[in-house]
Amino acid sequence: MEADGEEVKSFESLGICQELVEACHNLGWQNPSKIQAEAIPHALDGKDLIGLAQTGSGKTGAFTLPILEALLKAPQSFFACVLSPTRELAIQISEQFEALGSSIGVKCAVVVGGVDMMQQAIALAKRPHIVVGTPGRLVDHLSNTKGFSLRTLKYLVLDEADRLLNMDFEKAINEILNAIPRERRTYLFSATMTKKVHKLQRACLRNPVKIEAASKYSTVDTLKQQYRLVPAKYKDCYLIYILSEMSGSTSMVFTRTCEATRLLALILRNLGLRAIPISGQLSQSKRLGALNKFKAGECNILICTDVASRGLDIPSVDMVINYDIPMNSKDYIHRVGRTARAGRSGLAISLVNQYEVEWYMQIEKLIGKKLPEFPSQEEEVLLLLERVTEAKRISQMKMKESGGRKRRKGKDEGDEDVDRYLGKKDGKSFKKKK
Template identity: 80%
Template structure:
């Protein structure tokens, strides 16, 4: 329970001990009052304590570590002051943007080091000696190993955001290497939506007498989130997806799939049906991933088809609905996916489409969140009215993507999968496909 609830007083950013410059900065961002994780974390951080912060996604974790770091930077400014590690490129970019927005008035500079971007450009940024480094682990080690004149010897703060994800097999060894080349005398903040055995192991390895802050139960979803499921035969899953998107056509929606290929196929199919959809996945170049994200944020498309690359940390305030087109095999990923909606006190809807092969995974999700979810109401006869048009739209999408792949192979294979200009052919309309509404 947060301290403002204990003493009956509504906390302000000023009352947490932040300096006037940062109080003014949050006011300019129109942040009214600190969130529970900020209320709990910021005072301890300002006292110089190491932190373990456990909170639901969308709870304001970034500001909970950014504000204390910026206050320390104001008192003692120097280059390479803090490093934040994040599991995805998009999350790293977003964290950097928040640091720069909060530190704009006193000139705080950050640099983003992620894959998919030219290392020479990043080397030029590092030569300008930014205060904050925000990075994915692999690219940070690339620069530590290969960029002349760059080191983390002056580092005062290390932040591990989405720490449970950073400790999977993709990052664990690299993270160990990073911990070997940074100063032992530092402040360390570990933030995560979930506490796992690996997170506990990391806590013992790199934190000193940390303060543990937990403002949510271990695996919980917010009360403002309406969660439903629909059990259906696998051959009708596309029909149910189109039915829901048509019924709720005014909603901004994120649709989660299991594979990168599925994002492209579904987005193309939905475009053939007149639904404004765009894909985002790890197979796309960084510029195209950001382009898709910006289109979605700007309202140019209202359906984002994504893999779990978009389930962590991305702050897209206007998401009304999340659809689990594929049920995640790891039930903890469900928490992160549905956390893309109902953020910062807003309401939201999450609908899971469960076929006969995914039932066991879905049962594990209900066990994890500790509740039985109601079924999404739909008359199958109404849903199957879409069957003929959905089948044709998917056939056209499959044919178009096969043709695109064939042309790319004949062209000598110089163009990587992530360099395919998706927007170019997603925007084309097929003469046989027409925008439609429910009959």
């Protein structure tokens, strides 16, 4: 059955049972998205799936619903396992399973790094229906947690498979594949079909149905994309100019390094903007704290590395700014996919300095279009130069100081800044300096 997303009007017509249809409506899902409309009927027919869909397309629902439908018919513990490249995405997938399965009593366990293994072992001992995790930590539990195995597993999902393999999880995934039954259903979801994903597909799927709910590398039509060529020495000025012009907006600013997230967040706070950094160097609780503060609207600017470009469902991001142009042009697709989700409009602006032109040209080649330039007058932007230079000087001093304190205390890299943004310790220090 090759369902066309335009023809399918309801979840009922896909073959989903009434309890799950009601759960969808409770989450505000009135009609299936294109990937859901095309994937769910094949999944209910018992087929393995390869789903290629751009970020924000509803693909989590495309694998969650068929698994819950099958679980209802034959309930058992350790029924399905979902692998994700990041902790935040794993937590989010688990929340979606629990929200959709709340009326049927679905139990989930999340096993990710950065969290106490003993707590996770206790959750696994309760024999949940669904295990969601990052590959490395799941392998740790398979090796070390007494009584835990996935020998009765019925479903395996690899979400963001291209990212899973790019992050060198290959060895851990091979160990997991050796620890689970060959007789199972496997769903592989990816935004892009890389050579590694193709190799993985051959290794662990049987006669899969391939569903492409988007052109190979595309951005949604509701996304307005622009670029601006800027001298490297004025990039901070342009960033602050854009954020000030769009002061009421919710924005995500992408940088290349964890260090840059912290410095930029400090500069913006010194200039009175509500920014918070998030990166892979933060402890799990700090990452979630920062994310929740952003979701709740207490901070409207999230400064992040590519750890936040995948799978984080932050519903109302108005603007994405590429402060650093990604070296891998596919990462651009994932970054700008944080805005203009589920039919909403959004804006993406890339600040391109003289050293990044080649990377930017690769992005235009990948998406198959020339982007318009962001309109601004350099004289107007450079009116900010003195204030921005001073804010940067203060921020660099603060980072140097906190770096010395961290070395003495052995504190996690980056945590001290986030403590401050989360309202702990010397949160008032920003307000003193104008």
